Amino acid sequence: MKIVSIKDLTFRYVDVPVLKKVNLDIRQGDYAILTGENGSGKSTLLKVLLGELSPQQGTAEVFGKDPVRGFARIKIGYVPQNSIYRNQSFPATVEEIMMTGLYQPIWRRKFSGKMCRKQIMHALTELEMEEFSKHRIGELSGGQQQRVMLARALEGNPELLILDEPTAGMDTVSLKSLCQVLDRRNREQKLTIIIVTHGNTGDFVGAGRFLKAEEGRILEL
Numbered sequence: 001m002k003i004v005s006i007k008d009l010t011f012r013y014v015d016v017p018v019l020k021k022v023n024l025d026i027r028q029g030d031y032a033i034l035t036g037e038n039g040s041g042k043s044t045l046l047k048v049l050l051g052e053l054s055p056q057q058g059t060a061e062v063f064g065k066d067p068v069r070g071f072a073r074i075k076i077g078y079v080p081q082n083s084i085y086r087n088q089s090f091p092a093t094v095e096e097i098m099m100t101g102l103y104q105p106i107w108r109r110k111f112s113g114k115m116c117r118k119q120i121m122h123a124l125t126e127l128e129m130e131e132f133s134k135h136r137i138g139e140l141s142g143g144q145q146q147r148v149m150l151a152r153a154l155e156g157n158p159e160l161l162i163l164d165e166p167t168a169g170m171d172t173v174s175l176k177s178l179c180q181v182l183d184r185r186n187r188e189q190k191l192t193i194i195i196v197t198h199g200n201t202g203d204f205v206g207a208g209r210f211l212k213a214e215e216g217r218i219l220e221l
């Protein structure tokens with residue numbers, strides 16, 4: 001089953017051409033790593049998949065739908081680039097941040113408060129962050145905040161997980177913990193994963209597809 005289907009997709013910011021006639025399929029259970037030089041269009045591609053940007057030519061479908069129309073967003077867990085730097089002075093606890101990740105599932109599936117807390121603690125425990133649930137997010141280290149953001153992306157049990165530079169600033173312990181969780185979710189739940197990274201692609205144990213953004217194209221390595 002195709003989770004992502006991109007056909008002849010061209011995207012430019014006003015007069016900056018970024019993606020040129022890109023074709024790419026991501027199937028259920030794929031674990032894909034996307035690399036490429038600064039400015040090669042990796043984040044732009046993710047934003048197209050999330051429906052934040054609309055291509056000028058060609059098509060992108062996520063779960064068989066146009067992502068701009070938003071129908072697929074409920075099935076996607078997303079951690080943007082630099083998400084931790086936005087948290088430094090945000091006056092909320094880890095639990096409160098986690099709660100904001102459940103707004104859509106609550107609305108769709110009529111979650112109770114008790115179910116929410118269970119989901120939140122389950123996701124924090126998976127990332128070994130449960131003891132920090134009452135801490136203010138800004139008190140946590142960069143690597144710890146990144147783990148919370150990943151737990152937040154996973155708590156609603158997404159079918160597609162998209163991470164933009166998830167390992168930036170992480171120590172080896174956090175990195176290992178993150179990669180183990182991703183590998184396990186991919187193997188056990190067939191979670192489809194797309195990761196953009198400048199890090200060592202070999203860290204992502206279990207990843208099976210290696211893609212590179214280059215001169216407007218997405219190459220399979």
Ligand SMILES: Nc1ncnc2c1ncn2[C@@H]1O[C@H](COP(=O)(O)OP(=O)(O)OP(=O)(O)O)[C@@H](O)[C@H]1O
Nearest residue numbers: 013016018036037038039040041042043044045213
């Ligand atoms: N909002 C914007 N308006 C105009 N140009 C943009 C905008 N966002 C990105 N660009 C340009 O589009 C190109 C691709 O940017 P993008 O952020 O997709 O690259 P990237 O591969 O994710 O880079 P990095 O590795 O540095 O994160 C760059 O030349 C960038 O300057």
